Amino acid sequence: VSCSMAGEEDFFLEEKRFKQCCEDFVKHSQQIGDGWEWRTNKDLGDGYLSKTHFQVRNRHIPPDLKEKTDDNTEQMLFAHIEEPLDDSEATGVFSTEEVVRYEYHVLYSSSYQVPVLYFRACFLDGRPLTLDEIWGSVHASYQDRLQAGPWDTITQQEHPILGQPFFVLHPCRTNEFISAVLGGSQEHHRHTNYIILWLSTVGPVVGLNLPLSYAKLAPEQSTDADL
């Protein structure tokens, strides 16, 4: 499997624009309490978006729920927990080993000129999830794509700023689907927040969902002369 060829249609993201989109993204996240922050590396001045949250992996899904496709099912599969579980919620439905701490980072790849999603996950006792467990937790809708090419989709890699093992969603094909989604020229979509568009597409593959209010984010400023 190889990366898409570069061409006029491809939607590349320059690093400056990446930083600006991230800045706007964090501002909105702060407004709605979604937990994203920007971290800067003091050596080179570059940085990344970061968010940590807890999810419950519910293994005991009754067969009929698998048939449904509405949002309620997603809530069951990945209950988004902001507060620590108290005992009354913990007993009877979930066991503590199934609570997973996810840490998501959005970095910029200068080689591919796209954002890249890094993440790591561990159980409450500190045990990190294995690659197989990560592959297993990929949303059902994406399992076919994953099975067709697991090594091109999610692998373990070294975080380029922290130097620690993370899982990575491959940036190779990002341009393919971003171009498909946008469908028009770069000029037409210059006001779109690339990060929101991209993250809302790739995030759900690995259990990361963006609240709908991000769609209402004010477009980037432009002068009338640009239009």
Place this chain on the structure above:
Amino acid sequence: MTDDKDVLRDVWFGRIPTCFTLYQDEITEREAEPYYLLLPRISYLTLVTDKVKKHFQKVMRQEEVSEIWFEYEGTPLKWHYPIGLLFDLHASNTALPWSITVHFKNFPEKDLLHCHSKDVIEAHFMACIKEADALKHKSQVINEMQKKDHKQLWMGLQNDKFEQFWAINRKLMEYPPEDNGFRYIPFRIYQATTERPFIQKLFRPIASGGQLHTLGDLLKDVCPSAVTPEDGEQKNQVMIHGIEPMLETPIQWLSEHMSYPDNFLHISIIPRPTD
């Protein structure tokens, strides 16, 4: 005049004499003898140490053995870095043989990537080659190749077959006649003293006026603190494949001739020995 192609062979066939010793806390049924091996600079630890694993597993019980990992003077060695890079970065100014400690327990999850099979190494190697070509050719050359060509690059590395590897790799080292080099140079600069694992940035081999950028130009642009002379003396060595290329060397030439098989220039900045 020495043919530039001789450099390609010298890089490919570089070896580091290494002594592998089992970690003292590993539980053995009898004493474990050290194991000596010449490691290829251009390969990866987990690709070339099957014999090391077999040697030590012979004196251990099956239940005591899980994923192998390597350490040098307390530092876990990242198998996904080429062997030559690891040596230059951590041990280049120490006496040979390189002494590596072998572990089978307590895998350092926070430091090392897992490597459960050769597929993992192949996936990593091919990902590096693809990224290098994204920089050099906007991925055009690697994408035009067939799957069997990709496989040949990997098999060449795995089986130490110089000709087999370069039959395909030479295409990744070409550029359009109207250009004088690659679009950007694939490189990473490593310094053991920094928290950040490496520095990688976009860098063009040709200046806007058409002059060739040098190794010195690259360092000045990307890592100036590494080469600023203090009291007129260079505090650091800039090392690739165990040698210090002249800073005047064109970076395009270095990229074509001294890249690792993954098509990256892996450059180590290490303290200059004081004696």
